[in-house]
Amino acid sequence: MKKGKHVEKMLEGRHHERWERLHELGLELWRDKTGFIGMIMIAALLFMALAAPVLAPHDPASQDLRARLKPPVWTEKGTWNHLLGTDHLGRDVLSRVIYGSRVSLLIGAAVVLIGGTFGVVMGLLAGYRGGRTDNFIMRWIDTQVAFPGLLLALIILAVIGPSITTVIIVLSLNGWMVYGRMTRSAVLSVRQTEYVEAAEIVGCRGSRVIFRHILPNLTSPLLTLGILEFARIVLAEAALSFLGLGIQPPATSWGLDVATGRDYIFRAWWLVTMPGIAISITVLAINLVASWMRLISDPQEREKQFARQMHIKRKKQGQLSTVPVEVVNE
Amino acid sequence: MGRYILKRFWYGVIVILGVTIIVFVVTRLIGDPVKVMLPLEATLEQRAAFEKRLGLDRSIPVQFIEFMGDIAYLDFGNSLWQHRPAMEIVFEKLPLTLILSFVGIGFAFVISIPLGIIAALRPGGVSDRSTVFLSLIGLSVPQFWLGLLFIIIFAVQLRWLPTSGVATPFHIILPALTMGLPTLARMVMIVRSSMIDELNQQYVKTAFAKGLPFYRVVGIHAMRNAALPVVTLCGWELIRAVAGYSVVVETVFAWPGLGMTAIQAIEREDLILLQAIVFTVAIIVVLINIVMDIVYTIIDPRLKLA
Numbered sequence: 336m337k338k339g340k341h342v343e344k345m346l347e348g349r350h351h352e353r354w355e356r357l358h359e360l361g362l363e364l365w366r367d368k369t370g371f372i373g374m375i376m377i378a379a380l381l382f383m384a385l386a387a388p389v390l391a392p393h394d395p396a397s398q399d400l401r402a403r404l405k406p407p408v409w410t411e412k413g414t415w416n417h418l419l420g421t422d423h424l425g426r427d428v429l430s431r432v433i434y435g436s437r438v439s440l441l442i443g444a445a446v447v448l449i450g451g452t453f454g455v456v457m458g459l460l461a462g463y464r465g466g467r468t469d470n471f472i473m474r475w476i477d478t479q480v481a482f483p484g485l486l487l488a489l490i491i492l493a494v495i496g497p498s499i500t501t502v503i504i505v506l507s508l509n510g511w512m513v514y515g516r517m518t519r520s521a522v523l524s525v526r527q528t529e530y531v532e533a534a535e536i537v538g539c540r541g542s543r544v545i546f547r548h549i550l551p552n553l554t555s556p557l558l559t560l561g562i563l564e565f566a567r568i569v570l571a572e573a574a575l576s577f578l579g580l581g582i583q584p585p586a587t588s589w590g591l592d593v594a595t596g597r598d599y600i601f602r603a604w605w606l607v608t609m610p611g612i613a614i615s616i617t618v619l620a621i622n623l624v625a626s627w628m629r630l631i632s633d634p635q636e637r638e639k640q641f642a643r644q645m646h647i648k649r650k651k652q653g654q655l656s657t658v659p660v661e662v663v664n665e
Numbered sequence: 666m667g668r669y670i671l672k673r674f675w676y677g678v679i680v681i682l683g684v685t686i687i688v689f690v691v692t693r694l695i696g697d698p699v700k701v702m703l704p705l706e707a708t709l710e711q712r713a714a715f716e717k718r719l720g721l722d723r724s725i726p727v728q729f730i731e732f733m734g735d736i737a738y739l740d741f742g743n744s745l746w747q748h749r750p751a752m753e754i755v756f757e758k759l760p761l762t763l764i765l766s767f768v769g770i771g772f773a774f775v776i777s778i779p780l781g782i783i784a785a786l787r788p789g790g791v792s793d794r795s796t797v798f799l800s801l802i803g804l805s806v807p808q809f810w811l812g813l814l815f816i817i818i819f820a821v822q823l824r825w826l827p828t829s830g831v832a833t834p835f836h837i838i839l840p841a842l843t844m845g846l847p848t849l850a851r852m853v854m855i856v857r858s859s860m861i862d863e864l865n866q867q868y869v870k871t872a873f874a875k876g877l878p879f880y881r882v883v884g885i886h887a888m889r890n891a892a893l894p895v896v897t898l899c900g901w902e903l904i905r906a907v908a909g910y911s912v913v914v915e916t917v918f919a920w921p922g923l924g925m926t927a928i929q930a931i932e933r934e935d936l937i938l939l940q941a942i943v944f945t946v947a948i949i950v951v952l953i954n955i956v957m958d959i960v961y962t963i964i965d966p967r968l969k970l971a
Contacts, residue, residue: 611810619805
């Protein structure tokens with residue numbers, strides 16, 4: 336009983352610490368305005384995807400042939416009924432854009448999870464086991480990196496037939512190598528440290544060493560990489576759907592909508608423009624957050640940033656610093 | 666160095682072999698080529714005749730050996746869609762894809778170096794921050810959409826440039842720009858960051874201290890060292906352009922190269938042509954890789970000794 340309480344207290348302390356750290360992270364995010372804006376945009380996108388049925392003014396698939404190709408509301412012929420206009424079948428563009436976020440985010444998350452997990456496991460195996468396993472996995476990665484990935488994806492999609500599942504599988508197969516390489520190199524450098532050696536001497540099992548002592552060191556670089564990959568995958572899915580090899584017609588996807596709008600490019604510019612803006616904003620938001628994350632998780636970058644801020648401060652105070660920015664971080 | 670190149674060459678052979686195996690497994694074992702290529706209402710006799718024509722009635726190992734033999738002679742058979750040898754079509758389309766890729770990536774390379782250097786001279790300054798932000802936007806815009814926007818703006822609204830095709834030299838401007846802009850964004854970032862690192866080195870300070878002119882220090886001393894990552898990236902971007910971007914960009918601008926032909930082959934369910942295209946591209950990717958390695962050893966003297 337007593338012991339239980341003690342443990343509880345300890346956990347509470349940890350909890351508190353965690354909150355403190357989150358708070359600090361939030362402050363840091365607030366200081367970096369672009370990262371902050373990116374984070375807010377991502378939150379808004381997530382909300383949009385989750386609450387699509389509530390937010391969308393119309394059913395994304397319902398057709399209204401009398402209201403075909405209506406322009407957006409701010410143009411001369413626009414109506415308030417369709418804020419971003421309608422497509423060639425009279426479907427509401429705004430609703431389709433809102434629903435389209437679901438597919439993009441779903442595929443992005445699934446591919447990052449599957450490809451990331453596979454890559455990390457392979458990297459851990461290669462780095463921890465070493466020897467033949469390492470050799471084999473690294474050769475495999477090198478060979479696959481040199482592959483013309485997209486064209487192989489095309490052949491697979493052409494033979495098996497496109498669907499959400501095939502797209503997820505193909506993109507995961509194409510993108511796991513980065514995680515593998517990064518994990519392996521990190522494992523190799525962490526393995527040399529004393530604490531891993533100590534854990535091994537004490538008699539920890541391999542799995543414990545990997546998951547308790549090595550993996551936590553990889554969290555922030557892997558998270559940054561995962562976010563960057565997410566952006567790449569949103570773009571890749573859009574491109575595949577645009578080519579007609581991704582999401583298929585009854586479903587909605589931004590890439591697919593751009594492809595359908597392409598036939599009306601001379602008459603209805605909004606059909607191509609709106610979903611494209613949605614893709615760009617999504618990817619831009621993710622990229623902003625990723626570049627912020629790289630800044631805060633990489634000590635070298637942090638130092639540079641700090642030196643730069645100091646330099647600017649000194650300049651503002653009117654002291655002409657003779658020390659150039661760069662010298663400070665050496 | 667010769668040894669190094671030889672090793673790389675074997676590497677390329679392994680990659681080609683890997684592509685062969687994967688294409689074989691995907692087309693013969695996972696998918697049913699007859700089902701993909703023949704219409705649904707084909708009779709049993711028609712299917713059997715078709716299988717015999719493609720040699721699909723034999724056992725898998727025999728099929729694989731035949732497949733390898735065909736590849737060795739670059740003979741993939743007749744395209745089902747155009748009824749002539751697939752390789753003939755490929756050789757006809759390949760130059761167009763190569764021209765587009767080289768022009769697009771070359772444009773990005775040429776522009777990225779001055780832009781990156783200007784940004785790197787004052788890290789955190791106005792020009793630096795705007796360059797970084799514009800690059801981020803360039804990285805975030807989907808390529809196919811960029812192409813369509815260019816068509817809307819420059820071809821439909823302003824009527825300055827043609828929308829699609831290959832009739833005049835002007836036709837390459839929009840596709841090449843579309844091809845190059847995302848690459849430009851990535852390259853500027855790399856030039857900038859490697860230049861910032863180089864300008865912080867002691868040798869740059871020494872060079873400035875002994876009174877060398879600005880353009881010599883930045884343009885020659887620092888640039889030479891900063892060029893390494895840029896050259897690497899250039900090779901990668903070229904590979905991406907030939908093996909990926911070309912499909913999208915060519916489809917948008919109806920540029921009749923390999924990429925557009927690949928999509929058409931998929932639409933017409935012509936696996937034979939598609940295989941021929943994938944192999945050709947794989948070989949080109951391997952060749953670019955080897956050339957990249959050679960260039961690398963020339964630029965970086967440290968590799969020559971190894």
